[in-house]
Amino acid sequence: MTHRATYRGRFAPSPTGPLHAGSLVSALASFLDARAHRGRWIVRIEDIDAPRTVPGAADDILATLAHFGMHSDEPPVWQSERGDAYQAAFERLQATSLIYPCGCTRREIADSLVDAHARHATLAYPGTCRNGLHGKPARAWRLRVPDGAAAVVAFDDRWQGTQSQNLATEVGDFALKRADGLWAYQLAVVVDDADAGITHVVRGADLLDSTARQIYLQQCLDAPTPAYLHVPVVNNGIGEKLSKQTGAAPLDRNAPLGALIEAARHLDIEVAANDLDAFYSIATAEWARRFAR
Numbered sequence: 001m002t003h004r005a006t007y008r009g010r011f012a013p014s015p016t017g018p019l020h021a022g023s024l025v026s027a028l029a030s031f032l033d034a035r036a037h038r039g040r041w042i043v044r045i046e047d048i049d050a051p052r053t054v055p056g057a058a059d060d061i062l063a064t065l066a067h068f069g070m071h072s073d074e075p076p077v078w079q080s081e082r083g084d085a086y087q088a089a090f091e092r093l094q095a096t097s098l099i100y101p102c103g104c105t106r107r108e109i110a111d112s113l114v115d116a117h118a119r120h121a122t123l124a125y126p127g128t129c130r131n132g133l134h135g136k137p138a139r140a141w142r143l144r145v146p147d148g149a150a151a152v153v154a155f156d157d158r159w160q161g162t163q164s165q166n167l168a169t170e171v172g173d174f175a176l177k178r179a180d181g182l183w184a185y186q187l188a189v190v191v192d193d194a195d196a197g198i199t200h201v202v203r204g205a206d207l208l209d210s211t212a213r214q215i216y217l218q219q220c221l222d223a224p225t226p227a228y229l230h231v232p233v234v235n236n237g238i239g240e241k242l243s244k245q246t247g248a249a250p251l252d253r254n255a256p257l258g259a260l261i262e263a264a265r266h267l268d269i270e271v272a273a274n275d276l277d278a279f280y281s282i283a284t285a286e287w288a289r290r291f292a293r
């Protein structure tokens with residue numbers, strides 16, 4: 001095991017509702033990976049998006065994790081308390097002219113894409129405000145992505161294998177500060193992971209698509225790139241990602257073992273156990289066999 005002493009992992013739920021079978025899979029995978037590497041596991045409450053944050057949900061998530069035997073090794077980090085760190089990173093980027101104000105509305109961005117097919121296939125920002133606002137008021141702030149070959153970001157995902165994304169054609173210059181004045185998820189995650197010294201990110205595959213942006217942003221901020229592992233998302237019966245919107249039921253705090261065994265099975269780990277300690281020792285050993293290299 002190479003990362004034995006230095007491994008730092010995290011679970012970063014958004015407090016938009018209670019934990020469900022889908023978020024449990026991400027929590028468990030990140031927890032097992034940290035344990036298998038004898039590392040630290042830190043919970044970060046991603047409550048940066050105030051309009052989507054549900055009062056009480058963060059405490060509910062922390063209490064549920066505790067019932068499921070998962071305790072943050074350090075006091076949880078709250079994004080709502082980290083505005084100064086995001087502002088400092090933003091100013092650093094501003095000083096290098098890597099970011100610029102953008103006055104486009106969503107509608108204008110969609111309309112400017114060359115044809116209907118492109119509009120449906122991608123919403124890559126076409127760079128309209130790269131060279132000035134054209135008299136429009138500033139709404140968001142965007143990070144300039146490179147052109148040509150430098151736009152391709154590739155990485156090896158420990159579960160999904162080699163990944164690559166062309167930031168120029170598939171994403172375009174992306175927002176770090178939103179039109180509503182809030183920090184964008186991409187900026188917050190990169191700054192938080194860097195400040196917490198996170199070495200390994202383990203999360204759901206719905207975030208695979210954000211990873212190239214985060215790696216590029218790490219490079220812009222001279223921050224190290226962690227190792228990534230994206231676990232398959234849990235779907236509901238009709239192929240949608242399980243979430244509050246698609247009808248996920250909250251976890252039953254009083255019956256953690258059944259839900260954990262189910263989550264482990266989703267991660268291709270079979271665990272027959274009668275108590276939480278036995279569950280974690282079998283599941284950690286299984287996970288270590290596969291991933292603790």
Ligand code: GLU
Nearest residue numbers: 012013014046189203207
């Ligand atoms: N807060 C994000 C979510 O709940 C996860 C972010 C991350 O793990 O990087 O989907």
